Amino acid sequence: MKRLLVLLFSFLTLTSAFAEEAAEGGKFEPGPMILHHIADDYLWEFAHGVELYLPVILWDNGELVTFSSSNFYNEDHERVPYKGYAMLHGHIFKVGADGEVLEDYPGLYNLSITKNIASMFISVALLLVIFFVIAARYKKNPGKAPSGIQSFFEPIIIFIRDDIAKANIGPKYERYMPFLLTVFFFIWFNNLLGLMPGGANLTGNISVTAVLAVIVLVVTVFSGNKTYWGHIFATPGVPRWLAPIMIPVELLGIITKPFALMVRLFANITAGHIIILSLFSLIFIFESLAVAPLSVAFAIFMNFLELFVALLQAYIFTLLSAMYFGGAVEEHDHAEGHH
Amino acid sequence: MDLVTPSIGLIFWQAVTFLIVLFLLAKFAWKPIMKALNDREASIENALSAAEKAKLEMQALKADNEKLLAEARLERDRILKEATEAGNNIVETARQKAEEEGSRMITNAREVIENEKRAAITEVKNMAAVLSLDIAERILKRELSDPKTQEALAQDYVREVTLS
Incomplete structure (x- = not known):
């Protein structure tokens, strides 16, 4: 019975999350939504608006860089680079001096505590x-x-x-x-x-x-x-x-x-x-x-x-x-x- | 393709965490749990085999008891039989003895009677001889003078000698 309630709760939260996503994004795209949900992430979204920002740990050529993943988001929940790193498609890349994302930057290991x-x-x-x-x-x-x-x-x-x-x-x-x-x-x-x-x-x-x-x-x-x-x-x-x-x-x-x-x-x-x-x-x-x-x-x-x-x-x-x-x-x- | 691309961070943390957990659980959980389970199974096994052994022992004891009982019964029967035989023997012997004694006594009595009889006859014979002699003497004393008298006298004497 308890489990059933938990399941029902899960459906409710999921549905509400989708509803708002659909409302915000305009057109609902199931593919990316599903992939987003089964993929790893740097923040833990329990329900829409209730999220936990997890620590980012980077090993950059022998140097340990740690900060909260909340730094990648500004007040409007948009992605922004931080400390010379940027999050793109679930990955963290080094950002060059000119603001360009360096896809082939060597020696950067991402050891973040993800979801x-x-x-x-x-x-x-x-x-x-x-x-x-x-x-x-x-x-x-x-x-x-x-x-x-x-x-x-x-x-x-x-x-x-x-x-x-x-x-x-x-x-x-x-x-x-x-x-x-x-x-x-x-x-x-x-x-x-x-x-x-x-x-x-x-x-x-x-x-x-x-x-x-x-x-x-x-x-x-x-x-x-x-x-x-x-x-x-x-x-x-x-x-x-x-x-x-x-x-x-x-x-x-x-x-x-x-x-x-x-x-x-x-x-x-x-x-x-x-x-x-x-x-x-x-x-x-x-x-x-x-x-x-x-x-x-x-x-x-x-x-x-x-x-x-x-x-x-x-x-x-x-x-x-x-x-x-x-x-x-x-x-x-x-x-x-x-x- | 992101779905099937392994990420270095996850591999690192997963490997480290899993190995630590494996070590911790193996040392502090699985070892005592497996040991406890094995011990318990061993103790149950022991208890079962002990019960089985006890059962067999009980059966052996019971069989022994029955054997003893049967032996005791046989012994009792044997003793009873022997006692009966002994009793019979005693009675038989006693009877034979009594018979022998009786016959011996009868024989003795017969002998005594025979002897007495013989003695009595001898006495009678002797007495008859004595009387005859006496009579003969008296007859001879009267000198046979008168044949009548002689005869009367003889008659007299004969009357006298009524064998009392």
């Missing part, structure tokens, strides 16, 4: 608080039945341990448990936070999924045992002369697996956001309130679907990671039945 990063910090704080509390409970009553929040998360932790880690990795599963648990809850929490009103689209951001995928890649490569590398450099059952073709293919396979992880999570979450936003945009495209009930009905349906997808994608990411780790540490001599 996504701020959202990630919140999710991480939540993760730490929740699981520290749970860990404390386990320490406090050892051997007792779980209670409260502990009993909510315990079946999930046991599921990840038994049905994901043990089933796919085998006897060496314990080494990978911390990563699998962390990545599962990190993705799930952020997926859910992304569905909150005004939430950031963190797990629908390619940079985030890329980092997770690279960690999976690195862990897989460093866990690879003799059998794993043997399969890559001398695939059993394949004639020797095919090696020049097989080795590059297998090496490419190492990369494509985490690459698929990265794209899958990013695309699923982003697509969900785009669909919900598109459904609302229909109201403004048709410029009719009559479409609203239909849009809202579909959007509610999509939101429930997204709640499920949030869990499903976290599960799939964890499951596939476990399978890749399992493939890397698997010990067996028989070549048959394995591809």
Whole structure:
């Protein structure tokens, strides 16, 4: 019930935001609006007019520059350059002496705390608080039945341990448990936070999924045992002369697996956001309130679907990671039945 | 294309944050949680196997008890049988003894009676001899003078010698 209210609230805020945007900008353009909403930003807009300006951190050739992103806006909410930097299309560029934006300025790294990063910090704080509390409970009553929040998360932790880690990795599963648990809850929490009103689209951001995928890649490569590398450099059952073709293919396979992880999570979450936003945009495209009930009905349906997808994608990411780790540490001599 | 262009800031912060969170959670959350879960499962496992063991022990005890009971029953039957046999033997022996004693006593009595009889007969014989001699003497004393008298006398004597 509570969640439902939250969802309804989110629709209300979103709709009101669009309404005003449409009124201000004149013609309503769904494409840029949607892209703007799923993209990262330097200010966090909870609802129209309620926004938080996040800090800008720049690493300019060894020099650290920090200031609030509110400096990029003047009183009329127009973009202005500040301290020789300008914000353009969600990026920050160095502005030359003549006021010209330097697109190819070398050595400028943008480490700003953007909306996504701020959202990630919140999710991480939540993760730490929740699981520290749970860990404390386990320490406090050892051997007792779980209670409260502990009993909510315990079946999930046991599921990840038994049905994901043990089933796919085998006897060496314990080494990978911390990563699998962390990545599962990190993705799930952020997926859910992304569905909150005004939430950031963190797990629908390619940079985030890329980092997770690279960690999976690195862990897989460093866990690879003799059998794993043997399969890559001398695939059993394949004639020797095919090696020049097989080795590059297998090496490419190492990369494509985490690459698929990265794209899958990013695309699923982003697509969900785009669909919900598109459904609302229909109201403004048709410029009719009559479409609203239909849009809202579909959007509610999509939101429930997204709640499920949030869990499903976290599960799939964890499951596939476990399978890749399992493939890397698997010990067996028989070549048959394995591809 | 902005959507699929990774941004350096996000990658940096995501990598740093995720690794820190991974470290913190692994050390302070997952380790104690996994340990607690494993410990609890181990204790449940132990409790179950202990219960199973206790059950088996109970069954063994019960079987032992039944065996003991059966043995005791057999023992009791054996003792009863032996006692009955012993009793019968005693009675039999006693009866035989009594019979023997009885027959022995009867034999003795017979012998005594025989002896008495023999003695009595001897006495009778002796007495008859003595009487005969006596009579003969008296007859001889009267000198056989009168055959009538002799006969009367003989008659007299014979009357006298009614075997009392």
